[in-house]
Amino acid sequence: MGYSKTLAAGLFAMLFLAPAVLATDPDPLQDFCVADLDGKAVSVNGHPCKPMSEDGDDFLFSSKLAKAGNTSTPNGSTVTELDVAEWPGTNTLGVSMNRVDFALGGHQPAAHPSPCHRDRHRDERVVRAGETFLIPRGLMHFQFNVGKTEASMVVSFNSQNPGIVFVPLMLFGSNPPIPTPVLTKALRVEAGVVELLKSKFAAGF
Template identity: 65%
Template sequence: MEYSKALASLFTMLVLAPLPLLVKATDPDPLQDFCVADLSGKLSVNGFPCQPSSSAGDEFLFSDKIATGGDPLANPNGSNVTELDVSEWPGVNTLGVSMNRVDFAPGGTNPPHVHPRATEVGLVTRGELLVGIVGSLDSGNRYYSKVVRAGETFVIPRGLMHFQFNVGKEYATMVVSFNSQNPGIIFVPLTLFGSSPPIPTPVLAKALRVDASVVDLIKSKFAGGY
């Protein structure tokens, strides 16, 4: 009987122990109504330090920074990202949210990338975009895709590689939101071929099953970053 009780207690501990980790799977909850970021301070687990409430005007709740986008032709990818995270909108500090606007020239792409700290929800506001998502090895690296048109939405689960590509003949625009004030971004091509210091060529040649000369050629394309 005592042995059975011990096993039951051990089982309960193993089941319940991970629960605190699951609760902290996203940004920590705020401890006040708002905490306008003091960007001169040091970033901590819960965000930036708060400005004194007396110095925060009503404007911290509002922003027009994504009302207009940038020029997608100024980027070799044919796309331009206008970020609205905590560094651009201090009012979202500790609130666990942020937004981006992305403008695409015809044939432009937001290259394959990952947001390590956030799920993404997007709305296409102009044009039509091919949205592609690749699942993890658990899903057999399945590729999900659809052409998403103006007025339609999509969701990208946290941590999955994805991209958007303008398949239309006109400019396209999307607005996306994240459940993190700082979702982070890892561009797959830049990570592999433009890291600093660089990943050794033999490693990439072996992993990609190509000649070293091919790796060096691709690296040369990312020497200046994105």
């Protein structure tokens, strides 16, 4: 998903450029539609609408992204999500946000694989505090904290519920698992290497 990033310290951002034509969320059919998260049906363009609140609380979210997340993870990073499930006012509007915190040397693994692989070009930048970096929608990318302190970034998406695909987890931690012979052929490694990697991702990230 395309989004911009604002950082509190230097981060190394890499993306793999591949031309692709991808559709975004459909345009809303009305000015707003606050999500009825208790509703059982989900329409094509989001959750069912609930009556508009008089105080506008459905459009205000003031605390979750203000706190740093726990970076004591195998990747040295953590993602705090703020999508339609916790910010009902974004329903059908095609926007959401995340906060990502990095320990020193922390990283976010390759994510959001593109459906188009005709171009293997790779671009990389060091993004510093106060700068914004755009990753076009659908391109595989990762971030690595190359600074001398912890870092954080605020991410904006052009989707109310963008989701994420971590490539290592999908390959080696999927349920049911991808058969080992398939991965040995695809990655051109021995079965023991694949089994070792599967053991590392059995519990997720």
